[in-house]
Amino acid sequence: MTSLVPSNSSKSFMGEAMETYYQTLKTEAGSAAVEYLKSRALSGASGQSFRLGYVANPLPGHEQYTGMLCVPYITRSGVVTLRFRALPDPNPEHDPSDPESAEYLPIMGPKYKSVPGEMPRLYNTPDLDRREPFVCITEGEFDAMIAHQAGLPAVAIPGVNGWSDWWGRCFKGYEAVYILSDNDPLKKKVNCRPCADEGLQECKGHNVGAESAEKLAAKITNARVVMMPPGHDVNSFVKAEGPDALVAKIGVKL
Template sequence: MNLRFRCLKPHDCAKTVIYTDAKGKPSYCRKYLSMDGMESNLFNVLDLKKDSLFIGVTEGELDAITLSMCGIPAVGVPGVENWQEHFSRCLADFDVIYSFADGDTAGRKFSKFLAKEAKARPVRIPKGEDVNSIYVKGGADAVRALIEG
């Protein structure tokens, strides 16, 4: 069993220094933590079994949950750097794979990678946004409009 934990503090983890080592190098807060020794897995794999011609791949677990709640089957990759080669085989039975990466530099890189690796169609997410923030602002219709537009 693998568990992941998310920082719940009201700060920007990437900019929050937790401690500084003896050489003055800062260590930043990690937004997500896993248990020691556990591998990364696709999140929400039950959606791979849904009767659908398409599936979404998200950058993170929360966005996969949000898409699934909106009626869009989705799996989440726990961080851009955690893609594993066999994940592509998990998606092979779908006619269309949508990439729902965050609207930032890492997200654009992830979308390009998924287009090459899994033949995914990038879904345009506005700068500074992700699937969940779009849902919070506009509800399920706003999320579904991302693949219609």
């Protein structure tokens, strides 16, 4: 079983990797990655705070992550793991005057890669040490970064299926735990058991983000699901409407 606390040698190596890739992000080699982060409405200050990096010259054992963003999981005890995100290619047909025009092409293959053997972890746990009577949970690191950038205490989970039951203890004592839910288009599933149980011949379609948020809410005391507008996640909503709109949607005072 993987230990919750990495060995000192592992933390030292991950700390070296984090700083190496962070410094690379600030060079010409990382320019495309910087433009991508800007397209996600992530500020330079946030990139520095979260120590995001770019893998141009991988450290030994990281060769498979070449050309990817590095997202370190930083805690009070240091770096406990690294995740890597694929960078999409720019869309050559992107029309900046058309809000529906995609700036980047879809990523073919897995978006994320984790260190082999690594267990799921909460992201941005330092925000659990803040003094607000509430905290936000997102699905995915970038949504947590954007919520944090908006002034909200926010952590991320790697998906409701990656939830560990003991994480619930991290959220006890809060007056409210806001689960910031993606509002996905309805997606039909093949051989959908819930719809079959309702006597339907075919799947009626499911909002995957909303269903995941409801499942997560059932595991946490004082959880409240906050649904983003149709077609949006936290990141795209803030990019479209601004950080104040997210704070207002949750209904908290900062």
